[in-house]
Amino acid sequence: MHESSLEHETGAHPERPERIVAITTELGAHDWAGYELVPSPAAPEAALTAVHSEAHVERIRRLADAGGGSIDADTVMSKRSFIAAQHAAGGAIDLVDRVLGGAAPTGFSVHRPPGHHATAERAMGFCLFNNVAVAARWALDRHGLERVMIVDFDVHHGNGTNDIFSADPRVLFVSVHESPLYPGTGPATDIGSGAGEGFNVNLPVASGSGDETFVGMIEAIAVPLAFSFAPQLVLVSAGFDAHRDDPLATCTVTEEGFAAMTGLLRDAGATLGVPLAGVLEGGYGLDGLARSLRASMEALAAPAGSVVVGAGDAWTPVVRGARARVAKRWPALADG
Ligand SMILES: [Zn+2]
Helix, strand or coil: CCHHHHCCCCCCCCCCCHHHHHHHHHHHCCHHHHCCCCCCCCCCHHHHHCCCCHHHHHHHHHHHHCCEEECCCCCEEECCHHHHHHHHHHHHHHHHHHHHCCCCCEEEECCCCCCCCCCCCCCECCECCCHHHHHHHHHHHHHCCCCEEEEECCCCCCHHHHHHCCCCCCEEEEEEEECCCCCCCCCCCCCCCHHHCCCEEEEEECCCCEHHHHHHHHHHHHHHHHHHHCCCEEEEEECCCCECCCCCCCCEECHHHHHHHHHHHHHHHHHHCCCEEEEECCCCCHHHHHHHHHHHHHHHHCCCCCCCCCCHHHCCHHHHHHHHHHHCCCHHHCCC
16 A cells, blocks of 8 residues: 555546545455555656556656546546555555565555556556566566466456567466447457467457356366466456446346455465466446455455355356367367
């Protein structure tokens, strides 16, 4: 957490400081699910430029110095936005340092602005720097990791993360997202490029999809992919805008669904003996956001195996179809 998350002013905008207030109120009333609350450092400049061009970082800094303004129709900055973005990325990095250092097996980086739409060259979709991508690169470059898995269950496709690691086989990116929806990327046919072919797994789902689809995609695809890929760190781009009350999308995931997805990934990490770090992305219905994040953090904090989910052979045809498609590149997912 960092107070600058409250100082990134966006005006009449769904991605607003009240999101952090709602989260702080809800989690604060529940002892932060037992987690220790730590202030986030600013990301080192070199960590930002490991993912973004220097020109991009400089543009964001200059626009803040000039008092802020609009980058595009969706993405707005105020004079403190650069600092907020530095801490949002820095919080994700610090969390990676902590979980890889053994301070805790799991943790959550709760900041705004979110990050997963930001590309190497450009801010978009409310995102300035790609926090989860910066954290993944940090884990590779500074901790010497060879394999990092990023699971993105934000209702929007994480186009920035997708593209930043498209050609990089060290990062397995798995995204469940509503389609068609902003930003219009992430078809199932986008599987990465070059040496990274097969290491982007896009799982678009239809408008109105709920727990059985989202949780099924995690259980039937993301979890077995984790066992095949054997990451040394699991990062979760945790957006809560697939919630049924969210104003920006039509999916119908519940708090229990988010807890199940997070718990399944935590269990996979625990079985593999690797830590899991959640990074907040979207979520624009204040109550749904705050309750879903709390449910997810409680699921993370619970003993491994305690989250009861599992549809098994009751996976929906949509989930089974997606699994069969992914199995062409990842044979471990082929049903016997
Ligand atoms: Zn989103």
